[in-house]
Amino acid sequence: MKILFVNPLKDYIDRITESVPDGFEVKIMSLDSDVSEMCEEAADADFIISGVDVPEDVFRAAKNVKFIQYMSSGYGQLSLPVLNELGVPVAQMKTHSISVAEHALTLMLTLLRRIPASMELMREGKWRQExxxxxxxELYGKTVGIVGLxxxxxxxxxxxxxGFGANVVFYDNAEIPLTVSELISARQVSLSELMAVSDVVCLSVPLNEESDRMIGRDELAMMKRSGVLVNVGRGEVVDETALIEFLRDGRIAGAGLDVYQSEPLDLSSELLRLDQVVCTPHMAGVGWENVQRRIETVWHNFDTVLRGGVPSGVITTVKRAAVTVDA
Incomplete structure (x- = not known):
């Protein structure tokens, strides 16, 4: 069975090709390839593994494909209605959650403990003088507001x-089962209440029409002056211009950012010059353990599809492949 792997990250190429099960062959194509060539390869593919920003024409050319697996937590530039029109299950990766959550926590603690400022004082030869x-x-006893549960x-x-004894509130425009919020001891609130009561606001919401610029000037104005904002979701969720203004004026205490409105972040961005901001290059999901989990998920999902089951992470209305094959 033919697998087309389009726009792969380099860390995954060897690991995918070295772990291909019997009965499969993999064709790897970068986005530098001609779109017509990609469409030609997609036409007789049984499965597609996709990076981000793969042209819509490639997916639409895959008339025989049984299942499309994104290697990312998002699903590129294509809207969910477009993916639903394909008539096959399309899945995003869910394996990155641990890495991203740990990165979010790292940003929180780095801001609260003022690690960059402390290192700068040490470089200047100042040992606790200032x-x-x-x-x-501390994070203990603070209120952490999570946007997107x-x-x-x-x-x-x-x-x-x-782990840290923090209180948790959350806002989500999707329905969250009560058992989920009870399991992590989180209380559901409105977005305005979350912004007002939280010492740390953590954004982990995907980008869609409802979340685009969700955190703007009005929402930032609700935050405590001592509050910090952490974003490990999507950069477009925040009005970056307003955020810079609030940080510059000291109207919020800090920000830890892994994602930005435009990526890569322009080197002239004021975010890189503000002492109370910690920036990382959209790397929250990075980690060799996560690479391994993603590859294991790919092969497990392919096997599930061929057995007539529902693969993990499906985001489309079609959950099962229309045609199954004995595996």
Whole structure:
């Protein structure tokens, strides 16, 4: 069976090709390839493994495909209605939640403990001389507000509550089962209440029409002056211009950002010059353990499809492949 792997990250190429089960062959194509060539290869593919930004024409040319697996937590530039029109199950990766949640926690602690500022003082040869204890904070007892209680948000909630003794509130425009919120001891609130009561606001919401610029000037104005904002979701969820203004004026205490409105982040961005901001290059999901989990998920999902089951992470209305083959 033919697998077309389009726009792969380099860390996955060898690991995928070295682990191909019997009965499968993999064709790897970068986005540098001609679109017509990609469409030609897609036409007789049984499965597609996709990176981000793969042209829509490639998916539409895959008339015989049984299942499409994104290697990312998002699903590129294509809207869910477009993916639903394909008539086959399309899945996103859910394995990254642990890595992203741990990264979110790292950003929180780095901001609260003022690690970059402390390192800068040490570089200047200052050993506690200018250390102001009132500007350092613990996570214990703080209120962490999670915007988007999906897989990432749930991991964040469990870690900060059970591991650090923080209180957790959350906002999500999707219906969250009561058992889920009870499991991580999180209380559902409105977005405005979350912004007002949280010491740490953690954004882990996907980008869609409802979340685009969800956190704007009005929402930032609700935050405590001592509050910090962490974004491990999508950069477009935040009005970046307003965020910079609030940080510059000291109207919020800090921000930890892994995602941005435009990526890669422009080197001239003021975010890189503000002392109270910690920036990382959209790397929250990075980690060799996560690479291994994603590859295992690919082969497990392919096997599930061929056995007539529902693969994990399906985001489309079609959950099972229309045609199954004895595996």
């Amino acid at each position: 250390l102001d204890e009132t500007s350092y904070s 999906g897989n990432i948000g749930r991991w964040v909630g469990k870690i900060v509550h059970h």
